[in-house]
Amino acid sequence: MQRILRVVAFAVVGFAVSAGMVHAVTDGSGDPVAVKSDDGKWSDKDGNPTFKIEADGTVDWYTYVGFTRYSAECLRCHGPDGMGSTYAPALIDSMKRLSYTDFYAIVAGGKKDVSASQDLVMPAEGENKNVMCFVDAIYAYLRARGDDAMGRGRPQNHAPKPAFYAKDVEQCMG
Amino acid sequence: MNQALSRKLAAGTILSSFLLIGSASAQTAGDDLLKMEKNAADVVMPTITYDNQRYSALDQINARNVGKLQVAWTFSTGVLRGHEGAPLVIGDVMYVHAPFPNTVFALDLNHDGRILWKYEPKQDPNVIPVMCCDTVNRGVAYGDGKIFLHQADTTLVALDAKTGKVVWSVKTDDPAKGATGTEAPMVVKDKVYVGVSGGEFGVRGWVAAYSVADGKQVWRAYSEGPDTDLLVDPQKTTSLGKPIGADSSLKTWQGDQWKIGGGDTWGWYSYDPQLNLIYYGSGNPSTWNPKQRPGDNKWSMTIFARNPDTGEAKWVYQMTPHDEWDYDGVNEMILTDQQMGGTMRHLLVHFDRNGFGYTLDRATGELLVAQKYDPAVNWATKVDMDKSSSNYGRPEVVAKYSTEHNGEDTNSQGVCPAALGTKDEQPAAYSPETGLFYVPTNHVCMDYEPFRVSYTAGQPYVGATLSMYPAPGGTNMGNFIAWDARTGKIQWSDPEQFSVWSGALATKGGVVFYGTLEGYLKAVDAKTGKELYKFKTPSGIIGNVMTYEHGGKQYVAVLSGVGGWAGIGLAAGLTDPHAGLGAVGGYAALSNYTSLGGTLTVFALPPS
Numbered sequence: 001m002q003r004i005l006r007v008v009a010f011a012v013v014g015f016a017v018s019a020g021m022v023h024a025v026t027d028g029s030g031d032p033v034a035v036k037s038d039d040g041k042w043s044d045k046d047g048n049p050t051f052k053i054e055a056d057g058t059v060d061w062y063t064y065v066g067f068t069r070y071s072a073e074c075l076r077c078h079g080p081d082g083m084g085s086t087y088a089p090a091l092i093d094s095m096k097r098l099s100y101t102d103f104y105a106i107v108a109g110g111k112k113d114v115s116a117s118q119d120l121v122m123p124a125e126g127e128n129k130n131v132m133c134f135v136d137a138i139y140a141y142l143r144a145r146g147d148d149a150m151g152r153g154r155p156q157n158h159a160p161k162p163a164f165y166a167k168d169v170e171q172c173m174g
Numbered sequence: 175m176n177q178a179l180s181r182k183l184a185a186g187t188i189l190s191s192f193l194l195i196g197s198a199s200a201q202t203a204g205d206d207l208l209k210m211e212k213n214a215a216d217v218v219m220p221t222i223t224y225d226n227q228r229y230s231a232l233d234q235i236n237a238r239n240v241g242k243l244q245v246a247w248t249f250s251t252g253v254l255r256g257h258e259g260a261p262l263v264i265g266d267v268m269y270v271h272a273p274f275p276n277t278v279f280a281l282d283l284n285h286d287g288r289i290l291w292k293y294e295p296k297q298d299p300n301v302i303p304v305m306c307c308d309t310v311n312r313g314v315a316y317g318d319g320k321i322f323l324h325q326a327d328t329t330l331v332a333l334d335a336k337t338g339k340v341v342w343s344v345k346t347d348d349p350a351k352g353a354t355g356t357e358a359p360m361v362v363k364d365k366v367y368v369g370v371s372g373g374e375f376g377v378r379g380w381v382a383a384y385s386v387a388d389g390k391q392v393w394r395a396y397s398e399g400p401d402t403d404l405l406v407d408p409q410k411t412t413s414l415g416k417p418i419g420a421d422s423s424l425k426t427w428q429g430d431q432w433k434i435g436g437g438d439t440w441g442w443y444s445y446d447p448q449l450n451l452i453y454y455g456s457g458n459p460s461t462w463n464p465k466q467r468p469g470d471n472k473w474s475m476t477i478f479a480r481n482p483d484t485g486e487a488k489w490v491y492q493m494t495p496h497d498e499w500d501y502d503g504v505n506e507m508i509l510t511d512q513q514m515g516g517t518m519r520h521l522l523v524h525f526d527r528n529g530f531g532y533t534l535d536r537a538t539g540e541l542l543v544a545q546k547y548d549p550a551v552n553w554a555t556k557v558d559m560d561k562s563s564s565n566y567g568r569p570e571v572v573a574k575y576s577t578e579h580n581g582e583d584t585n586s587q588g589v590c591p592a593a594l595g596t597k598d599e600q601p602a603a604y605s606p607e608t609g610l611f612y613v614p615t616n617h618v619c620m621d622y623e624p625f626r627v628s629y630t631a632g633q634p635y636v637g638a639t640l641s642m643y644p645a646p647g648g649t650n651m652g653n654f655i656a657w658d659a660r661t662g663k664i665q666w667s668d669p670e671q672f673s674v675w676s677g678a679l680a681t682k683g684g685v686v687f688y689g690t691l692e693g694y695l696k697a698v699d700a701k702t703g704k705e706l707y708k709f710k711t712p713s714g715i716i717g718n719v720m721t722y723e724h725g726g727k728q729y730v731a732v733l734s735g736v737g738g739w740a741g742i743g744l745a746a747g748l749t750d751p752h753a754g755l756g757a758v759g760g761y762a763a764l765s766n767y768t769s770l771g772g773t774l775t776v777f778a779l780p781p782s
Binding site for chain 2: 067068069071072073075076077079080081083084085086087090110112114117118119121122123127128129130152153154156173174
């Protein structure tokens with residue numbers, strides 16, 4: 001009888017979690033739920049960049065930008081939609097494990113596994129403005145993909161471009 | 175002095191007086207190769223023969239018996255990444271190359287492929303991520319007793335064919351700028367020719383000739399820049415029959431953009447000894463964002479005919495002026511002599527990434543035929559063939575699919591073909607028996623959104639987002655087709671689940687061979703396309719099929735080892751963004767069929 005009770009209790013908790021949140025997931029950065037927006041740029045409760053996806057599938061502006069920049073800068077190795085290639089890992093899986101800090105460090109500093117059997121080199125993008133000016137957006141996009149909050153392909157709808165976006169980009173790109 | 179020696183000396187005198195007249199350069203490797211390429215038992219160059227027909231006169235294996243083919247022996251390269259190109263066979267020795275670290279093996283055909291020597295350069299691994307699409311290499315060339323390899327780090331090295339020892343080595347470009355070596359060199363006479371990869375890094379393309387004897391650079395011709403860099407004569411070099419005029423490239427770029435303008439030269443070379451011309455194509459202009467580089471961006475996307483001795487361009491033809499889709503023009507130029515309209519024509523046939531199959535007169539560069547070799551091609555309605563038109567020779571671009579017209583930050587949808595082209599570097603074959611070309615093709619379309627990027631030396635300079643998906647109306651991502659270049663028509667077409675990313679081989683035996691991305695080596699009937707044989711090799715095939723004869727027996731060989739662009743784009747399978755939600759993920763994922771690993775598989779008929 002005690003055992004059954006425990007099972008029931010578990011089930012109730014499980015139900016509560018899935019009913020109470022849209023994404024009952026935690027990833028390498030913890031809880032991805034968007035709590036704060038800085039002019040359309042969303043962050044989670046710990047201040048990590050994150051995505052905000054409406055019920056109709058509309059994604060926030062930065063997640064959308066992340067899709068385009070990922071596709072231009074990372075796809076050539078990590079494959080379409082973060083799903084991996086013959087030689088570079090599927091980042092949708094990595095996101096379950098890597099924190100924002102891990103992610104940032106790898107993208108900026110690179111990573112190597114070169115041995116007799118492997119020639120894996122993740123380039124250091126720290127000097128590459130086409131990546132670093134959008135690294136948070138790429139992170140938000142991959143986080144959404146990794147958490148299964150958005151499907152493959154280009155987001156069909158996205159929030160409008162925030163007023164200061166163009167100026168921010170221009171400033172960063174120099 | 176013995177008689178033989180005095181005869182040789184006399185010949186030498188004749189040769190040097192010939193040289194004084196100045197009509198031909200010193201004979202060495204190339205003249206041997208002209209003789210050697212006629213011996214069908216050997217494969218002395220990456221293109222099989224100078225005309226790049228990829229045709230073998232061997233016919234022991236034919237349409238009747240090919241179904242009995244068996245694996246004779248196999249060889250692992252020990253390298254995991256994508257294996258493009260094919261081995262060479264010279265006498266009793268086979269030369270096999272591998273992707274980065276660019277290992278080369280000499281195998282003893284008298285002893286089941288025992289290793290005679292192995293060369294493995296030490297290269298800085300930082301070159302790996304500046305290779306645009308996997309760490310591929312398309313093979314080695316032979317000449318003057320040496321094996322030539324253009325390494326990933328742009329070191330051109332000459333190895334003693336007998337021992338594998340480095341005879342000389344020279345740096346051709348700078349990988350810190352994003353320049354890499356992936357293409358197979360070619361030897362003509364006393365020179366070896368190489369080009370460069372790096373169109374996604376803004377590397378300015380060039381082809382250079384190095385002396386086979388000592389690696390000294392003899393000439394270097396850029397795709398873009400001032401006339402002195404292009405090695406053109408504004409009056410004598412022609413395009414579609416007219417002199418190109420002064421500053422033909424500079425005028426088609428804004429300011430200094432040509433310096434980071436791409437036009438890289440990572441494809442194959444062919445050579446016509448009668449006309450004394452070499453042929454090759456140049457790649458995409460950098461960046462992929464067309465708005466950022468107004469003008470025709472000459473001479474990216476161009477077929478070049480150059481004098482191999484001096485480098486001077488005889489004619490040029492730009493297929494895709496002001497590229498808006500990444501349709502590199504580097505695919506092979508196949509040289510054939512065929513009857514057209516009752517006269518024998520010396521033709522150059524080229525299956526461009528842009529989806530048009532071009533037939534030109536290879537002496538003059540006159541455009542004879544330009545037709546779509548995949549009916550899905552839609553970015554242009556046709557190529558203007560009207561000689562009196564101001565658009566003569568130019569594609570008629572459809573506004574809806576023009577990423578220039580639609581502009582930055584706009585997603586142009588449903589463009590066919592995708593950036594990987596109706597065909598990429600994987601070379602087609604030609605059979606003089608049937609008069610047909612056998613073409614491995616991609617049947618994939620895309621959405622393309624260009625945007626502004628900034629240039630930093632050594633960093634990618636791309637500026638576009640792409641999504642790719644199978645062409646409408648089917649799920650097959652490839653076709654293997656037979657093409658008549660005189661009429662510009664498809665004769666037959668075999669659908670393939672994945673893009674066909676392997677170089678084809680035509681044989682006198684009436685059989686055509688190719689490989690598939692799942693890993694099948696396939697043999698089909700040259701007349702009908704009917705499948706006669708297939709065998710699943712250890713990994714997906716992006717290498718080129720070759721055949722040779724040893725000890726009186728014909729062998730067929732192919733490198734398998736999935737990778738390259740196909741391994742990136744297709745590993746997880748494509749999705750169609752326009753198919754509606756339910757269909758997403760509906761296309762086959764390559765990773766469900768094959769895994770990494772470089773292996774050479776050699777086939778033969780069973781003993782009779």
